[in-house]
Amino acid sequence: MRRFCLLALSLLLAAAAPVERWRVTAVLDGDTLELEDGRRIRLAGIEAAKPPRNAPSDEERRWPLAEAAAAALSELALGRLVTTHGETAPDRHGRTMAHLLRDDGLWLQAEMLARGHARVHTRPDARAYAREMLATEDGARGARRGLWRTRVYAVRDADPGTLARDRDSFQIVEGRVLRVSKTGGEAYLDFGEDWRTDVTVHISRPVMRDFAKAGIDPLSYEGRRVRVRGWIGLRSGPMIDITHPEQIERLEGGAAPARPSVPRAGAGAATDEDVEEEDSE
Known part of the structure; x- marks a missing residue:
């Protein structure tokens, strides 16, 4: 079923793609x-x-997972005609970020994810087709394909000790949100009883507007299990700064009662009134 859905989406994208190919x-x-x-x-x-x-240069040359990913992309794309689909954007290295379709309609991003050679890593200016890519990644992870067979890329629990060791790296984290609080138009998702030491997800004021446009109320995460992806920082415990809504997935299962936690200074739980105020800006 997953392969059928990917094929259908690839054909749909190909039908709408520009004629020019490279x-x-x-x-x-x-x-x-x-x-x-x-x-x-x-x-x-x-x-x-x-x-x-931090891998030594000689170890980089022997990194099996990186070699396997490059070999897979070579097999899929080298010498083939491709076309870009949707919007493109430059990155800070001067490259063009784009979704690529092969001449036969194969969507390269989806195939690399399906084979387990890549993770979804969207950005504020590169977030198209996030839902489809996340579903494909989930299938590869469930089947333990490629990088999902290793502990290096394993999904982390929202545990402060574990995530402190992952500082300054991109990780996928799962846990139950115990409390959502709001101050100054920002939102904080706390995964522990004391925000000063536990794992926190921070949604800044500008990004809160993006959540409102997407019809997502951060209050809906309270008591829910979520999957969050982003860079791990240390600020009153491990923290992930959210730059766009697609970084947070609400997982299946009903809400559990949120346990009491230490209130964040100057903040209480967000109210419906707060959300309406945010939406009206």
């Missing part, structure tokens, strides 16, 4: 390739397996 002349890593016109394309919305930032 040949892939080089694959630089598991999510970056070069076209015959000289452009370097970064596959938008995903991040392939790569060596850890």
Whole structure:
């Protein structure tokens, strides 16, 4: 069923795609390739397996997961004609972030996710098709394909001790939100009883507006299990700063009563009145 849905979506995208196509002349890593016109394309919305930032240079050359991802993308794209679909955007390295369709309609992002060679890593300016990509990633993770067979990429529990060791890295975290509080137009999702030491997700004021536009009330996360992806920082315990709504997935299952927790200074639980005020700005 998953493959059928991906095929149907790929054909739909291909039908709407522009006619102009370019040949892939080089694959630089598991999510970056070069076209015959000289452009370097970064596959938008995903991040392939790569060596850890602190890995020695000789270890980087032998990083099996990165090698497997690059080999898979080479098999899928090298020498093939591709076309971009949807909006494109430059990244800070001068590459073009884009969704790519092969000449036969294959969606490269979806195939890399389905094979377990990449994770979904959307950005504020590269978040199209997030729902479809998250569903594909979930299938690969459930089947333990590729990088999902290793502890390096395992989904983390919302445990402050574990996440403190993952500081300054991109992680996927799951846990139950015990409390949602709001202050100054910002929202905080607390996963523990004391926000000063436990795991917190922070939604800034500008991003709160994006949540409102998407019809998502952060209050709906209270008492729910969620899956959050983002960079781990340390600020009164491990914290993930949310830059766009697609970073948070509400998982299946009913809400559990939120346990009492230490109130955040100057903040209480958000009220319906607070949400209406935020939406009206």
